[in-house]
Amino acid sequence: MKGHRLDLKAVPALRLDLRGVLPMALAALSPDEIAHLPVGHGRSLQALGDWFRIEPFEADAPTLHLHGDAAALARCDHIGEGMGGGLLMVHGDAGDHVGSGMGGGELRVLGSARDLAGCELAGGLLRIDGDVGAACGSPRPGQLDGMRGGLLLVGGSAGERLADRMRRGTLIVAGDVGEHAASRLVAGTLVIGGALRGRHAGWGQRRGSVIWLDADQAGRWQDSPPTGYVAAQADAPVAWALLARDLRRLGAEVAASADVAPGWSTLAARLAALPSLPAPPRLLGDIGVDGRGEWLLPSG
Structure with a gap:
């Protein structure tokens, strides 16, 4: 058994x-x-x-x-902390540190989670159907590296310090995010479906990609880039085509999943539409730290 x-x-x-x-x-x-x-x-x-x-x-x-x-x-x-394989299902909410340091397997929370969800995630799939608290995908207290691999999906909204010091992997949030989202981002891909509720997004970002799927939020960033970010002078159509293709495939997998939570159906449709859009406007920064990160602002 x-x-x-x-x-x-x-x-x-x-x-x-x-x-x-x-x-x-x-x-x-x-x-x-x-x-x-x-x-x-x-x-x-x-x-x-x-x-x-x-x-x-x-x-x-x-x-x-x-x-x-x-x-x-x-x-x-600490549900699923250090998990290396197998399947773990939480039929309800979860506390702090769910999936912390996880390296493999699949962990799904059918409700919401508190702070530090997926901090230092290194592999596997962590899927949370509801909201998450602060520091999702970030370092554990006293550590320097945040998420280092794997796939982290959040069907609701996220608190402050989302993906702080993230170094690798893919993190997707269907809803809104709190202040200091993508702060000190080193690498990896962060997709945000909603709006920024707070300030200082991308503070200290050095590399990595942040995609803002909400058309109103993307429009605001394009009209008035945040401090430390400037408009790119060159398109990157090939890179966008490859990234959009991968996100479309991920969207199809989410949509095909059994008992899809409400946030996932809308997110999957938006991810599926990305490959049909032209290469979106880009912002580059944070130039205050000589950063070379990018923000992609699809308009569809």
Whole structure:
């Protein structure tokens, strides 16, 4: 039996730390062994079985499903941290650090997540159907590198410091983003479907690409570039064609997914339309740090 369902019994009085509770780690264990695994509850360690009912089931690959009241699951932190393979489904909300340091496999949250979702993501797929808090795809506290690979999809909106110090990979947010989005971006691709709610987008950006899909937001940036950004004097049609093709394929995969969340259907249609658009206007910056990043502003 490679699959396990964990049902949260009650709302934790303090926050639960579920690091180490991973599909591949649980696949070789019996329900009794799983029940005795230690998890953090505030400052103490308690048995996983004190908080979750454990039900094994047959699966072709290591699989873990977390169930419970959304508010209760939102008090569970570090879900999927360091995950290297398998499938982890959260049937509700998630706390801080969901998918932190993840290197492989697929982790899907059917609700929203709190702060530091996907920080230092290195591989695999992290998909959050709802909103995320601050510092999504950014460094963990005290570290210098943010997201370093993989694919991170957010069906709702994101808080401040989205993709701070991102170095590689693709991060797509269907909704609005908070201030300091793409701050200190080093490389990678960030796609934003909504508007900026705040200031200082792209502060300190050195390289990488940011695509603003919202026509009103893109128009505002084109008419009045933010501080540190200037209009490019040359088009990049070949690079745009390749990037748009990849994003169209991603949009088709999202649209074909089972139980598509509301934010995904609109996002998939917008991604699918990109290859039919001409190479969009570009802004370059942040020139305040000799940056060579680019903002792409499709108008369709």
